[in-house]
Amino acid sequence: MTRQPHERADSPPPLVTPASADLLAQAGFDARSDLGQHFLRSKEAALRLLESAELPYQGQVLEVGAGLGTLSGTVAEAGCRIWAVEKDRRLGEILQGALRRFGPLARVSISDVREVDLHEGLDVGAVLLAIMPFDWELSAALTRHVFAATPKVERGLVVVPSRTLDQYQAAGEKAGGLRLREVDGISRSEFWPKAPEALRVVSIERHR
Numbered sequence: 463m464t465r466q467p468h469e470r471a472d473s474p475p476p477l478v479t480p481a482s483a484d485l486l487a488q489a490g491f492d493a494r495s496d497l498g499q500h501f502l503r504s505k506e507a508a509l510r511l512l513e514s515a516e517l518p519y520q521g522q523v524l525e526v527g528a529g530l531g532t533l534s535g536t537v538a539e540a541g542c543r544i545w546a547v548e549k550d551r552r553l554g555e556i557l558q559g560a561l562r563r564f565g566p567l568a569r570v571s572i573s574d575v576r577e578v579d580l581h582e583g584l585d586v587g588a589v590l591l592a593i594m595p596f597d598w599e600l601s602a603a604l605t606r607h608v609f610a611a612t613p614k615v616e617r618g619l620v621v622v623p624s625r626t627l628d629q630y631q632a633a634g635e636k637a638g639g640l641r642l643r644e645v646d647g648i649s650r651s652e653f654w655p656k657a658p659e660a661l662r663v664v665s666i667e668r669h670r
């Protein structure tokens with residue numbers, strides 16, 4: 463298989479499991495800007511996102527770009543089923559290691575979310591919860607993709623660059639039938655590497 467210019471070798475980085483964003487930084491991990499990689503540094507921030515998401519107990523959550531599993535583990539601890547999808551194969555072992563203890567509550571797919579069968583894998587009423595790549599075009603494309611791929615995802619809560627929200631709101635009715643609303647903020651310093659621009663915590667609903 464020919465490797466794309468941005469693809470790196472798949473050898474795992476020198477990390478311990480479970481890993482944290484700060485350990486990743488200390489290990490000299492090469493965060494990929496083409497994937498908008500910025501990792502959540504604290505569990506407190508994950509808990510705050512969980513609170514904003516108002517997840518139904520034992521509901522199903524799709525997380526796009528699960529990274530190290532910091533948010534995914536918090537979701538599973540709250541009693542929800544999590545499907546953690548992450549494109550970067552270098553993070554596969556770490557993510558699987560972080561979620562192994564949850565057994566059947568947690569499913570991991572190491573793949574581009576646009577290449578997994580979301581309709582088949584999700585239940586009606588699934589919620590999208592994601593810290594989307596910090597690249598406004600990519601985060602907008604992935605958000606659009608999830609809601610277009612299956613009607614089973616009824617709503618979501620995402621962290622996105624503020625420009626993603628601005629562009630959606632500017633698109634109005636053309637925004638793929640979705641209504642986005644800012645519900646909270648999150649500091650750029652909650653991430654390693656620090657987010658390059660302001661972030662928004664946004665709830666998403668379908669237009670009825």
Ligand SMILES: C[S@@+](CC[C@H](N)C(=O)[O-])C[C@H]1O[C@@H](n2cnc3c(N)ncnc32)[C@H](O)[C@@H]1O
Nearest residue numbers: 497500501502527528529548549574575593595
């Ligand atoms: C802002 S980071 C958030 C990581 C993680 N949620 C955390 O906070 O530690 C975005 C994540 O999305 C992943 N990603 C980028 N494009 C993706 C795609 N098409 N499908 C699945 N994951 C993707 C990146 O590799 C990265 O781990």
